[in-house]
Amino acid sequence: MKWKTKITKVEPNHLLTKGYRQEDLIGNIPFSHVVYMLLKNELPTEEYGHMMDAILTACIDHGVTPPTAMASRIVASGGVPLPTAVAAGILSIGDAHGGAIEKGAKFLQDGISRMKKEGKNIDKIAEVLVKEAVSQKKRILGFGHRIHTSDPRTKKLFILADELKVSKEHIALSMAIEKELEKQTGKKLPINVDGAIAAITSDMGFDWRLGKAFFLIGRVAGLTAHVYEEQTEFKPMRQMFTVDVEYIGASEKDLP
Amino acid sequence: MKWKTKITKVEPNHLLTKGYRQEDLIGNIPFSHVVYMLLKNELPTEEYGHMMDAILTACIDHGVTPPTAMASRIVASGGVPLPTAVAAGILSIGDAHGGAIEKGAKFLQDGISRMKKEGKNIDKIAEVLVKEAVSQKKRILGFGHRIHTSDPRTKKLFILADELKVSKEHIALSMAIEKELEKQTGKKLPINVDGAIAAITSDMGFDWRLGKAFFLIGRVAGLTAHVYEEQTEFKPMRQMFTVDVEYIGASEKDLP
């Protein structure tokens, strides 16, 4: 039984990752480009590497309230090592938190495949996809945000995608869906940062199964800062927030 | 009760991290420099940013056998989401795995403080520290490696630290300790990659409490690649390794 891996070859004084000697990568290839290579097997062009770098930065932090930051800080307040607390935040990355990147990318990638198979154009497939979603009352993930109506991260990522010539049909589909959503529902549901990353990484050729990975790798930096701030600026077990709890369970009773 | 934070300000369509608008950081400041800023409050100089980037890359991966990679892959094989499996690997970063960066940095930082207080020079304090460790049979962390006698990552990091003018007294102390260890014990115990990162980040002015953070933020990229490889190339619950187990507990018996 051999365990085959394509990631890293480890020999005494000799470390190859994706074929490159680690001492060649260190200091010569930007870390964000190495991240790209780890997920895509080859080093990026300058443009694609730049885009990946921007995506990671777009994920670093959104303050203390997202589940990632709250989980990390609460766990840190229990008095545990920094990595344990950072990991707790990562655990909260799921279908409802960061999951729109994964599901959004799958939706766009499936949409483009179907467009080609059915011989449609971008506008037509967008119209069909939105119509189907509306009639089935399904939400298309990656549109709308709880706080931002015009997310500065989204805008910047799309500008870069254009400048760096990354932009292709998945971004186009994403924008066509945004328009169709307004047309068919009357509501403005702008592409959010998850949706933007879904579209851009799809245009870069990434597997949608990696959707949560970009968010995770970028966000881990912010989570580390949160845990460090919690450990150095606050007392353990402090009260972080106000919870107005109402017990609505069984009323007080004796054992049977 | 106000919760005060210095990390990110979140307002509708407006995100400030350490004072900078996120849309300004995205695509303009390399991700690794943003990581530096998150842990050190200010943007690095070009040289310090370059050094931080090299450190993160030096941590990306060491194949399938370290606890980080094994824990992530085993958990992935249980059939869980990617972030859950990546987090499991991060949980294994502890006193014995990555911990030499934290403890090594503390040792060097305490050593330099003491050197100044006692009016010694680098060679003298190194001699004293090693003598104390040897007589107390304590291991100085960050020296020696299970596999590598001349770790290519260590060499490259020190070359960069010189070139980028990062190198100061903590690196000097680290090298003096290496020499003293050979002199006093007769054994070659070269500085390992943990020890190198401990020395370099100490020279960069980082708190030793962040020792595990550099490793964590770099390694999360490799762990993501491992989980993705496990999920896409292997079957769930596969047998990954050979374990030769011997049960040496109580022998078979009836209930009392």
Place this chain on the structure above:
Amino acid sequence: MKWKTKITKVEPNHLLTKGYRQEDLIGNIPFSHVVYMLLKNELPTEEYGHMMDAILTACIDHGVTPPTAMASRIVASGGVPLPTAVAAGILSIGDAHGGAIEKGAKFLQDGISRMKKEGKNIDKIAEVLVKEAVSQKKRILGFGHRIHTSDPRTKKLFILADELKVSKEHIALSMAIEKELEKQTGKKLPINVDGAIAAITSDMGFDWRLGKAFFLIGRVAGLTAHVYEEQTEFKPMRQMFTVDVEYIGASEKDLP
């Protein structure tokens, strides 16, 4: 904004869980019956409590090789606190490890609903379900085991289910499926311990969404013992197993 909960009411010197004062539960109601109550809102009858107790014990441990135990021990060997290492094992409980309880219970519960709707009997619905699975090449979860052909835990749980009058239509369906599988495929695929727990908890009226919960709550005891053994009997970062790794990635090359 009120947060409503049915679990525990917390007031100074007064703790109610599911309506009962905690000081009444402590020492008067067996822990396993309290577990039942937490998941099912009411205290069990003596028989149902006894059955729940048996299920938890049936999950305690399966040696060092399952993902749960391996993940916990590997993470422990990184030098982390006991709860961090135990949690790592729990993370591996997923669709492929313990997941057969959840999916198996859903399959049986759906099967019984359909049986009633279609006016069939147990044998008939079993025949149909197996036929469909075989023709669609889908595995019915909860049947067959890597190691055991006649799992002593399964046998004991079913004997107890009979003795305690817990046994109803889901267990009957489970046994009918076992027979049909052999009839239609020619292979013996005995109900495994996951399948037994799926059938029994379904007969007890538990939501299939709790499938992994029984396994988790029982197994946490074994994981704690594993972490304690690792921390007290072994050195950190020890080599636990033999891995025969073959790097099949890109061959060594220079940077472009």
Place this chain on the structure above:
Amino acid sequence: MKWKTKITKVEPNHLLTKGYRQEDLIGNIPFSHVVYMLLKNELPTEEYGHMMDAILTACIDHGVTPPTAMASRIVASGGVPLPTAVAAGILSIGDAHGGAIEKGAKFLQDGISRMKKEGKNIDKIAEVLVKEAVSQKKRILGFGHRIHTSDPRTKKLFILADELKVSKEHIALSMAIEKELEKQTGKKLPINVDGAIAAITSDMGFDWRLGKAFFLIGRVAGLTAHVYEEQTEFKPMRQMFTVDVEYIGASEKDLP
């Protein structure tokens, strides 16, 4: 290389845990007694088993606000599997949350050792220990509670410890410390539930390193109920609490 374990022997159709066939344990030995055996190698007497059962129940739940419950519920709200969310809660069990059991037990066990070595009695050693703590401004863990002045769980556990003849010198020392604390500081700092469990498990002969284990094994039941309630009664990513955040970091600025 053999991996030796004393926990479970796994052979086809044959599972021995601590020497007992699992089919003998299942349904015959209460789960809480099996927990005792896993941590202490032998089955308990009826009295010790009863005491262990009471301790586990005393740990089940303390509502939605402790770090354990909050972390589990926040992570659940990210849309992840039940075990992932339960594990997140366990991660928060650290030096400041549940840690008083571990440290309190060590303090009591060290105190009794010292008492014997120095030929003192309980009252005398309590006086000395409290004097030392007061003069060094160190907190003795296991005394005082944020909410309860007379914790119903503590009272019940001590009553049971007496009735079940578990009570010995560690409980006596604990009570003597409570008195001394009031005498020397003028403040009432009643033994809390952590302190009670520390004293009782010490009298039962448990290693203080297992201090967090009792809390963990009991609390996992409550955490499972919290995650299930979150997943079935609430929407993902709901707002759980009010946080009044004030950003006190660097003020808005342009990139350099």
